[in-house]
Amino acid sequence: MTESSKSAFHLWQGFSIGAVIIGALVVVLMGYAMLRYRRKGDHIPAQHQYHLPLEVIYTVVPILIVFGLFAATLVVENKATANPQTNVVVNVNAFQWGWQFLYPGTNALVYGQTTQSPTMEIPVNTNVHINLTSTDVIHGFYVHAFNFSRYALPGVVNQFTIRAQSTGTFFGQCTQLCGLYHSLMFFQVKVVSASDYAKWVASFNNPTAIAAAAAALKTTNAELSSGVASKTSYTKFGR
Numbered sequence: 466m467t468e469s470s471k472s473a474f475h476l477w478q479g480f481s482i483g484a485v486i487i488g489a490l491v492v493v494l495m496g497y498a499m500l501r502y503r504r505k506g507d508h509i510p511a512q513h514q515y516h517l518p519l520e521v522i523y524t525v526v527p528i529l530i531v532f533g534l535f536a537a538t539l540v541v542e543n544k545a546t547a548n549p550q551t552n553v554v555v556n557v558n559a560f561q562w563g564w565q566f567l568y569p570g571t572n573a574l575v576y577g578q579t580t581q582s583p584t585m586e587i588p589v590n591t592n593v594h595i596n597l598t599s600t601d602v603i604h605g606f607y608v609h610a611f612n613f614s615r616y617a618l619p620g621v622v623n624q625f626t627i628r629a630q631s632t633g634t635f636f637g638q639c640t641q642l643c644g645l646y647h648s649l650m651f652f653q654v655k656v657v658s659a660s661d662y663a664k665w666v667a668s669f670n671n672p673t674a675i676a677a678a679a680a681a682l683k684t685t686n687a688e689l690s691s692g693v694a695s696k697t698s699y700t701k702f703g704r
C-alpha cells in the first residue's frame with residue numbers, strides 16, 4: 466500500500482457508496498410513482514404541465530453532485546501526481562523484456578530480464594521519486610499492491626513519487642503487450658526499513674560489484690554513474 470493508492474481506494478469507495486445511495490433513491494421513487502399512481506379506473510387523472518420547484522431540484526442537485534465528484538477526484542489526482550522533494554531517486558528503464566533500476570548518485574544498480582526478474586529496493590515511509598522511461602517500445606510499470614500503473618515510453622520520462630507504507634516484497638509486471646516475452650517481464654519491489662536500505666545501497670560501494678554490474682551491462686562506469694543507461698547498452702547486450 467502506498468499513500469496515493471490508499472486515497473484512490475477511498476475515492477472509489479466514496480463513488481460506490483454514492484452510486485448505491487442514488488440508485489436506491491431512484492428505485493424507491495420509481496416504485497412509489499408506479500404504485501401510488503397506477504391506473505385505478507377509466508377516468509383521466511388531473512393534468513399538470515410544470516412543477517417548478519421539483520424541476521429546479523432535479524437540475525441543481527445533479528450539478529452539485531458532479532461538482533462534488535470532480536472536486537474529490539481533483540484532490541486525489543493531485544496527491545497521486547505530486548512530486549515532493551526527496552533524496553531517494555530511482556531511474557527505471559524498461560526494455561524488451563526486463564527492467565533496470567539505477568539509483569543516481571550512488572553505485573546501486575539492479576538489472577534483470579525474463580526469468581531473472583530484478584528487485585527494486587526502496588525505503589519504507591519515504592518519498593521515492595521515480596523517473597520512468599523505456600529504451601525501445603511502450604511498456605507498463607505496474608505494481609498490484611500499490612494499485613499503480615504508468616506507461617514507460619521511449620523518449621519520454623514519466624515522473625512520479627511512491628511512498629510505501631509497509632515493508633514487504635511486492636510483485637510488479639509490464640502491462641503493455643510489448644513483444645515475445647512480455648509475459649515474463651516481471652520485477653519485485655522490496656520495501657525495507659531506512660537503515661536496511663542504506664546498508665543495501667552501501668553494499669554496491671565496492672569496486673568488484675561496480676565492475677561486475679558494468680560487465681553484466683556491457684557498459685561503462687561513467688555511463689552507470691550518470692544514471693541513464695544509453696540505448697547502446699541494451700543493443701550491446703545482444704537484444
Ligand SMILES: [Cu+2]
Binds near residue numbers: 603641650
Ligand atoms: Cu513490456
